[in-house]
Every structure is written in structure tokens, then in C-alpha cells.
Amino acid sequence: MSLEMEYDCPDCDNSQFWRTAYMEIHLGKKTKWRCSECGFGFIQIGDDITTAKA
Incomplete structure (x- = not known):
């Protein structure tokens, strides 16, 4: 899994996101x-499943 991803931030004009935590749970x-x-x-x-606003 990558440490970074392209995603349009809803709060600023940036599109660079960094992974800060990762774990396996029963949902995935x-x-x-x-x-x-x-x-x-x-x-x-x-x-x-995501908590990001669309």
C-alpha cells in the first residue's frame, strides 16, 4: 500500500494526502x-467505506 494518494482536499487546493495510520479490522x-x-x-x-465528504 502506498504512503501517499491523490485526493482533492475539501478545505484547501492541495491534492497530496499522506497515510498516517493503518490497521486490519474485521471490516477490511x-x-x-x-x-x-x-x-x-x-x-x-x-x-x-470513507469518512471523507463527497
């Missing part, structure tokens, strides 16, 4: 991502 792989500019973060579980 839980990953925490954080914007490198403003610190906005979200959690992603597998490919289907």
Missing part, C-alpha cells in the same frame, strides 16, 4: 489519511 483495511497542507484528515475502510 482501515487507513487514516491526512492533507499535507492544512491537516484535513479522513478514514477509509477498504474501498467502500
Whole structure:
């Protein structure tokens, strides 16, 4: 799994996110991502569940 990803931040114009935490849970792989500019973060579980605003 990559340590960075491209994602449009809803708080600033940055699109660079860094993985800050990762663990296996019963729902899948839980990953925490954080914007490198403003610190906005979200959690992603597998490919289907996310706390990021669309």
C-alpha cells in the first residue's frame, strides 16, 4: 500500500494526502489519511467505506 494518494482536499487546493495510520479490522483495511497542507484528515475502510465528504 502506498504512503501517499491523490485526493482533492475539501478545505484547501492541495491534492497530496499522506497515510498516517493503518490497521486490519474485521471490516477490511482501515487507513487514516491526512492533507499535507492544512491537516484535513479522513478514514477509509477498504474501498467502500470513507469518512471523507463527497
